[in-house]
Amino acid sequence: MTQVILFNVLNGLIVGAFYALMALGLSLILNLSGVINFAHGGFLALGAYLAYSMAPYIGFWGGLVFAPFVTAALGIIVEHVLIRRLYGRDPLYSLLLTFGLAYIFQDGLRYTWGAQSVPYQIPGWLASPLSASLFFLTGYRVFMVIIVALAVAALFLILGYTRLGIRIRAGTLDLDTVSVLGVNVRVLRNLNFGLGIYLAGLAGVLAAGLLGLSPTIGDQLIMPSFVAIIVGGLGSLPGTLAGGLLIGVAAGLTAVFFPAAQEAVIYVMMALVLLIRPNGLFGDAGRVQ
Amino acid sequence: MKSLQDRTGPILLWLLLFTAPFWMPYVGGYTGLGTRVLVLALAAMAVNFLLGFTGVLSFGHAAYFGLGAYGAGMAIKYIYPSSSLGILVGVLAGTIGAMIIGAMIVRLRGVYFAMVTIAFGQVFYFVAFRWVSVTGGDDGLTGWKRVPLDFGFTNFDILHNDVAFYYLCLICLAISAAAMALLLRSPFGHSLLAIRENERRAWFLGIPVNRHIWMSFVISGFFASLAGVLYAYLDNFVDPRAFHWQQSGDFVIMAVLGGMRSFWGPLIGAAVFVVLQDKISSHTDYWMSILGLFFVLAVVFFPRGVLGMIKRRQES
Numbered sequence: 001m002t003q004v005i006l007f008n009v010l011n012g013l014i015v016g017a018f019y020a021l022m023a024l025g026l027s028l029i030l031n032l033s034g035v036i037n038f039a040h041g042g043f044l045a046l047g048a049y050l051a052y053s054m055a056p057y058i059g060f061w062g063g064l065v066f067a068p069f070v071t072a073a074l075g076i077i078v079e080h081v082l083i084r085r086l087y088g089r090d091p092l093y094s095l096l097l098t099f100g101l102a103y104i105f106q107d108g109l110r111y112t113w114g115a116q117s118v119p120y121q122i123p124g125w126l127a128s129p130l131s132a133s134l135f136f137l138t139g140y141r142v143f144m145v146i147i148v149a150l151a152v153a154a155l156f157l158i159l160g161y162t163r164l165g166i167r168i169r170a171g172t173l174d175l176d177t178v179s180v181l182g183v184n185v186r187v188l189r190n191l192n193f194g195l196g197i198y199l200a201g202l203a204g205v206l207a208a209g210l211l212g213l214s215p216t217i218g219d220q221l222i223m224p225s226f227v228a229i230i231v232g233g234l235g236s237l238p239g240t241l242a243g244g245l246l247i248g249v250a251a252g253l254t255a256v257f258f259p260a261a262q263e264a265v266i267y268v269m270m271a272l273v274l275l276i277r278p279n280g281l282f283g284d285a286g287r288v289q
Numbered sequence: 290m291k292s293l294q295d296r297t298g299p300i301l302l303w304l305l306l307f308t309a310p311f312w313m314p315y316v317g318g319y320t321g322l323g324t325r326v327l328v329l330a331l332a333a334m335a336v337n338f339l340l341g342f343t344g345v346l347s348f349g350h351a352a353y354f355g356l357g358a359y360g361a362g363m364a365i366k367y368i369y370p371s372s373s374l375g376i377l378v379g380v381l382a383g384t385i386g387a388m389i390i391g392a393m394i395v396r397l398r399g400v401y402f403a404m405v406t407i408a409f410g411q412v413f414y415f416v417a418f419r420w421v422s423v424t425g426g427d428d429g430l431t432g433w434k435r436v437p438l439d440f441g442f443t444n445f446d447i448l449h450n451d452v453a454f455y456y457l458c459l460i461c462l463a464i465s466a467a468a469m470a471l472l473l474r475s476p477f478g479h480s481l482l483a484i485r486e487n488e489r490r491a492w493f494l495g496i497p498v499n500r501h502i503w504m505s506f507v508i509s510g511f512f513a514s515l516a517g518v519l520y521a522y523l524d525n526f527v528d529p530r531a532f533h534w535q536q537s538g539d540f541v542i543m544a545v546l547g548g549m550r551s552f553w554g555p556l557i558g559a560a561v562f563v564v565l566q567d568k569i570s571s572h573t574d575y576w577m578s579i580l581g582l583f584f585v586l587a588v589v590f591f592p593r594g595v596l597g598m599i600k601r602r603q604e605s
Binding site: 030034036038082085086089091092093095096097099100101102103104106107108110111223226227229230234260261263264267268270271274275278 | 340346348393394396397399400401403404405407408409411412415416418419420534535538541542545575577578580581582583584585588589592
């Protein structure tokens with residue numbers, strides 16, 4: 001029993017790391033631009049499929065490195081052509097725009113790569129379990145957590161110490177002042193969107209190795225990411241990270257005792273958080289918009 | 290008092306709707322398509338009561354729509370085969386759902402409100418998906434049928450007569466629209482508009498803003514669940530997709546497409562949406578991307594919707 005619980009907690013952390021990676025990207029875009037990006041799941045799936053198509057030529061590692069960048073480049077184009085037209089309007093419109101994009105993504109992926117799910121090849125030494133007693137822990141899961149940890153650390157370093165990151169954080173607090181101080185806000189939002197989409201693409205490649213590829217792979221992950229943001233608190237990136245891990249573990253533990261509710265439990269958690277702390281666990285009081 | 294000219298639009302609209310079963314076959318439609326327009330129009334108008342007239346964006350109304358649909362189906366399947374019982378149970382389930390969820394989220398605003406409504410909508414999706422023994426899971430709730438309405442003196446056979454069912458939906462839409470219009474004209478409705486225009490000023494005027502938003506949310510959920518009941522009756526079937534966030538998004542798109550600041554906008558939007566979906570999906574499997582592209586273009590270039598454009602042209 002202990003082993004089962006341990007397994008599910010670990011598994012929950014792994015899944016939670018995933019949610020967190022996706023939610024961090026969503027959060028970045030939401031905080032700076034006020035856009036709920038429904039197409040995030042579509043970008044995630046695109047990253048996964050790009051890595052899949054690149055793998056025969058540049059291998060697993062090449063796909064892991066390049067696919068997220070290509071996804072991010074596409075994200076930057078989409079922002080430049082479509083989303084930036086709607087800044088300053090009611091958030092309703094950008095929401096509907098990305099909702100339409102999500103439709104296009106789903107069909108586009110189905111058209112290009114087929115509706116059937118396909119397996120994604122990972123290096124053999126990653127696919128085997130770590131040891132006989134830890135049979136449930138494949139090398140790939142550990143590898144995934146390491147990559148996520150590295151990506152999150154890199155993100156917080158960028159936000160903390162680079163000029164771009166400092167501007168993003170400042171823009172989140174007060175975009176007008178940042179603009180008045182001579183920062184090109186259009187470029188800033190554009191790059192920030194690209195950064196968020198990069199995280200989605202990375203999450204996609206990692207997810208592909210664990211779950212395989214299907215056009216709806218992003219759909220399964222986007223709702224938990226929303227919940228992660230709400231539980232963690234809107235406007236707080238560390239909160240989003242914590243929220244992702246927390247709901248991952250909660251879902252993992254529920255899978256032991258009451259498997260039917262493993263999806264529903266995160267929404268129950270969200271309801272509880274909203275009742276007790278409407279701003280989320282780490283949200284700033286008074287910043288409910 | 291509005292001039293007759295202002296009323297020609299709605300009068301024409303209702304004449305068209307009232308005679309639809311007679312002219313639809315000649316323009317390539319069928320009665321079921323017309324009924325679909327009515328049902329989704331009711332849902333879109335319910336969403337718009339909140340979105341267009343209270344200024345609150347709910348992206349999770351599929352929850353109440355789906356509760357209505359499943360409530361009706363399950364009542365007929367498990368309790369007693371009666372269409373009126375189905376309506377009662379479905380609407381009750383949806384309204385109570387809206388009351389509870391509304392109370393939890395009424396303090397939130399803007400993007401945050403929208404996100405929380407999206408997320409809550411998914412709970413019901415998973416319940417319907419997982420609880421296979423009761424809801425039929427992914428295959429949907431089957432094995433039941435809508436039942437002819439028996440008024441004692443006359444029998445309204447909505448089961449075998451599609452045109453009769455069309456008129457039942459039209460009556461429901463008419464009564465609901467009248468009720469919403471009356472509510473919007475009342476002092477309560479005017480205070481909702483005040484909240485939409487300037488929430489802070491509404492607070493200072495002594496309007497209990499949160500309670501009013503909650504009431505508007507519940508009213509909206511009530512009509513959305515009625516639409517859900519009719520939706521389940523339409524195909525004698527309901528599946529978890531009625532709860533899905535894409536369904537919620539479709540309602541909002543319909544409202545915006547038609548013009549969310551006009552009362553009849555969502556009806557026009559629903560008609561455009563349903564007809565487009567029907568036409569495109571009969572030509573290609575990839576209808577979703579075409580519909581999605583249409584949404585994107587509509588949002589970027591015609592954010593006011595069909596009726597909004599017409600109104601603007603008349604004013605200028």
